[in-house]
Amino acid sequence: MLELTMATVAEAEAGATAGMLMADAPSEPGAVLRVGRDKSVCRLSTPDDWLFVSRVHLEFLCGPEGTWQVTWLRGSQPDPSSEVRLMMGEHARPLTYGGTVPLSRGGSGEIIIQDRTAPRSVNVGFYHEV
Numbered sequence: 001m002l003e004l005t006m007a008t009v010a011e012a013e014a015g016a017t018a019g020m021l022m023a024d025a026p027s028e029p030g031a032v033l034r035v036g037r038d039k040s041v042c043r044l045s046t047p048d049d050w051l052f053v054s055r056v057h058l059e060f061l062c063g064p065e066g067t068w069q070v071t072w073l074r075g076s077q078p079d080p081s082s083e084v085r086l087m088m089g090e091h092a093r094p095l096t097y098g099g100t101v102p103l104s105r106g107g108s109g110e111i112i113i114q115d116r117t118a119p120r121s122v123n124v125g126f127y128h129e130v
Contacts, residue, residue: 001026001129002060002068002103004033006044011119021045027128031062035113035124046122052082052115053122060103060126068128070111071100083114106130 003024023043025031034042038055046053054075062068072084072095084095088109095101095111103109106128113122 002031002033002062003127003129004035004044004060005125006035006046007123008046008050009121009123025060025062027062027066027068029062029064029066033060034058035060035122044124050115050120050122052080052117052120053113054080057082057113057122058084058111058124067105068103068126069100070095070103070126072097074098081116083116085112085114086110087112103128 001024006021021044023033025033034056035044035058036042036056037046037048037053039045041056054073056073059071059073060068074097080097086093086095086101086109088107108127111124115121
């Protein structure tokens with residue numbers, strides 16, 4: 001099972017955890033969890049006016065062996081208005097626009113979508129339960 005938690009944070013709310021959303025999906029091939037502004041396809045949705053987040057920004061997909069990967073989906077613009085970082089333990093690495101990264105089995109971490117123009121972010125925590 002993959003468990004996700006999401007918090008939207010603006011500068012004035014830094015450190016607050018109110019409004020945290022949660023979603024999960026079994027580790028079965030083809031299972032999908034999405035994060036973005038489009039509430040009709042995303043299990044975790046950001047505010048509609050947070051345009052630095054695409055309609056469907058992140059997609060978590062379970063592969064044939066029950067392992068998960070995350071993809072920063074390309075949006076309608078050639079250049080994104082956000083930066084995405086993957087934090088696993090003490091390691092941080094950028095996620096490239098359109099790029100995919102496998103998540104370690106039984107691992108946990110956080111993906112941060114940072115607005116390039118304002119002090120706000122979307123923090124998505126993940127835990128892959130084995």
